[in-house]
Amino acid sequence: MITNQDYLYSLRKCYLFEGIGDEQLSDAIKLLNGRIRKVEKDEFIVKLGGSLQNAGLLLKGRIESSFQNESFDQITMHTFSGGYLFGEALVINGAKNSPVQVRAVEDCIVLFIDLERIYTVTDDSPIRSVLVNNLIKSLAKKNLILNQKVRILSQKSLRDRILIYLKTLPKDKDGYVKIPFTQTALAEHLGVNRSALSRELGRMQDEGILISDSKRMKLN
Amino acid sequence: MITNQDYLYSLRKCYLFEGIGDEQLSDAIKLLNGRIRKVEKDEFIVKLGGSLQNAGLLLKGRIESSFQNESFDQITMHTFSGGYLFGEALVINGAKNSPVQVRAVEDCIVLFIDLERIYTVTDDSPIRSVLVNNLIKSLAKKNLILNQKVRILSQKSLRDRILIYLKTLPKDKDGYVKIPFTQTALAEHLGVNRSALSRELGRMQDEGILISDSKRMKLN
DNA sequence: ATAAATTTGTTGCTGTGGCAACAGCTTTTT
DNA sequence: AAAAAGCTGTTGCCACAGCAACAAATTTAT
Numbered sequence: 001m002i003t004n005q006d007y008l009y010s011l012r013k014c015y016l017f018e019g020i021g022d023e024q025l026s027d028a029i030k031l032l033n034g035r036i037r038k039v040e041k042d043e044f045i046v047k048l049g050g051s052l053q054n055a056g057l058l059l060k061g062r063i064e065s066s067f068q069n070e071s072f073d074q075i076t077m078h079t080f081s082g083g084y085l086f087g088e089a090l091v092i093n094g095a096k097n098s099p100v101q102v103r104a105v106e107d108c109i110v111l112f113i114d115l116e117r118i119y120t121v122t123d124d125s126p127i128r129s130v131l132v133n134n135l136i137k138s139l140a141k142k143n144l145i146l147n148q149k150v151r152i153l154s155q156k157s158l159r160d161r162i163l164i165y166l167k168t169l170p171k172d173k174d175g176y177v178k179i180p181f182t183q184t185a186l187a188e189h190l191g192v193n194r195s196a197l198s199r200e201l202g203r204m205q206d207e208g209i210l211i212s213d214s215k216r217m218k219l220n
Numbered sequence: 221m222i223t224n225q226d227y228l229y230s231l232r233k234c235y236l237f238e239g240i241g242d243e244q245l246s247d248a249i250k251l252l253n254g255r256i257r258k259v260e261k262d263e264f265i266v267k268l269g270g271s272l273q274n275a276g277l278l279l280k281g282r283i284e285s286s287f288q289n290e291s292f293d294q295i296t297m298h299t300f301s302g303g304y305l306f307g308e309a310l311v312i313n314g315a316k317n318s319p320v321q322v323r324a325v326e327d328c329i330v331l332f333i334d335l336e337r338i339y340t341v342t343d344d345s346p347i348r349s350v351l352v353n354n355l356i357k358s359l360a361k362k363n364l365i366l367n368q369k370v371r372i373l374s375q376k377s378l379r380d381r382i383l384i385y386l387k388t389l390p391k392d393k394d395g396y397v398k399i400p401f402t403q404t405a406l407a408e409h410l411g412v413n414r415s416a417l418s419r420e421l422g423r424m425q426d427e428g429i430l431i432s433d434s435k436r437m438k439l440n
Numbered sequence: 441a442t443a444a445a446t447t448t449g450t451t452g453c454t455g456t457g458g459c460a461a462c463a464g465c466t467t468t469t470t
Numbered sequence: 471a472a473a474a475a476g477c478t479g480t481t482g483c484c485a486c487a488g489c490a491a492c493a494a495a496t497t498t499a500t
Contacts, residue, residue: 067371070380071488077370089367092360099367119353124344132352136339139359140312146366147309147319150297151287153373154411156458158487160290184447191374196487198449291458376488378457404477416457418479 007059007109013083014057015141016134020127028127032113039108046087046102051095054112055087061108065100066188076188077149079105079181085138091115092139153191158200161190166219176218227279227329233303234277235361236354240347248347252333259328266307266322271315274332275307281328285320286408296408297369299325299401305358311335312359373411378420381410386439396438 011017011025020028036059039045046052048067058080065077065086077100080086090098092115118131148168155161165186169177179186183201187194204210211218231237231245240248259265259281266272268287278300285297285306297320300306310318312335338351368388375381385406389397399406403421407414424430431438 067374069371069374069376070384071376073374073376075370075374089360089363092357093364095364099364099371119356132356133339136352136356136359137312139356139363140309142363143309143359143366144313144315144319146363146370147297150295150366150369150373151289151319153370154287154289154293154295156289156291156293156486164290182447183449193488194448195450195489199451199487202449376456402477403479413458414477415459415479415481419457419481422479 007082007111010059010082011057011111014085015083015138016057016085016131018134019130024127028131029111029113031125031127031131032115032117034111034113036109036111039104039110041104041107043104044101045104045110046090046098046100048099048101049097050101051098052087052090052102055085055091055115057111057113058082058084058086059109059111062105063102063108063110064105065102067100069191073191074188075191076185078145079185079189088115088135088139089142158190158192158196159204161192162197162200162204163219165190166217174218176216179215179217227302227331230279230302231277231331234305235303235358236277236305236351238354239350244347248351249331249333251345251347251351252335252337254331254333256329256331259324259330261324261327263324264321265324265330266310266318266320268319268321269317270321271318272307272310272322275305275311275335277331277333278302278304278306279329279331282325283322283328283330284325285322287320289411293411294408295411296405298365299405299409308335308355308359309362378410378412378416379424381412382417382420382424383439385410386437394438396436399435399437 008022008025011029012022017025017028034057039061045056045063046065060082062079062081063084063086064079066074067077068074086102089095115135118128118135121128152161152164155164166177169179171177181189183198184194187197190197201210201212205212209220211220228242228245231249232242237245237248254277256279265276265283266285280302282299282301283304283306284299286294287297288294306322309315335355338348338355341348372381372384375384386397389399391397401409403418404414407417410417421430421432425432429440431440
């Protein structure tokens, strides 16, 4: 039996539960009718064109949302890990034809929840009003994330896509950023050809504007 | 003096007030501390990198949100008219550096509102709970709109961008769609070069897959 | 430890679409 | 009605990045 306690860390990271004390966490999850489910690597939680009944909260593992363009290239929307809420927009819109697919990249543990209970039921439970608040903020934040994606994809040159992407990543003290993907996956994130990406990264190093030792990069 | 009554039609179109009767509309607007302001053509409501204090509800006119890529091309995010709520995501996130600019394309009338009042104040006014519900749905819907934008920008070929865009527009009985932009503006929507767009539209007509008589188009 | 699978660098070829420039139209302004 | 501003079609040029193919390196599976 899997308990909430096992994943307290991920739950705490989730924006939806911000401001809700550890003691009330169980109540909140009960209120949302939370159900834990294992999802195996490479399993699709949402298929392209499919629908999703419930939003999910990722407790463990990594999940990726993506789609294909008309040339059948894979474009990654977002890769996320513990504490991430996904599928809210689909569920709230009652979308029948999902424009994205959602796939487990590793073995995952997901807490599925009935989001509607946050905003349709109208009692004045104090927990609910916190949840409402957090849900609104989550949605607004995801909006900005999507904006960022649009910004990357709007760049004309591959180099600009790389530069913008790198600027979003947090720098460590030496000014390096960690790339959380293989180069192949990075290409899918930036929506570019893999070998073209490799070539451009090489060029940038030749020109001296980029230092790159596998998985770590630094701009000048 | 401008009254709410003057713009009842636009207010009714706004998703935020769905399910709120005409009689209660004034109460709702009072609750949100609504203030009407004229915005002149070409005035910026949000500048790039700036911030926005209040969300706006467009009562009259047309507004466009856009940004520039690193090559200084103008990319249009969204053009909207009466009844549209904008700036929510910026306000809710408290964004200091707006990634987009918002500009009046025509002379506009805007109702600015204090969105926070919807979700921070915690009394159990029945109007508020409707507003909360609608705000959540609005945010989720905007999410899908952004998704659509990402989808267009992820296409490798100009033609695919055009095709996908056309498919989102509503067809009339003859299968024609109305293009609500000049070709120049359409190019900015699709994030492509204006003359390349013109060229490609020409090609498509030559190939017989598109019929186009100024402002109206039809696919085969 | 070995094999299998995946990732990465590299390179020649090629097509698409960006760019600039201009002429002809259309729309807006005065 | 005239002038100004903006939109559209067209064209030659060419760079960027997609593509395919392969070998080398790295990672994962058995």
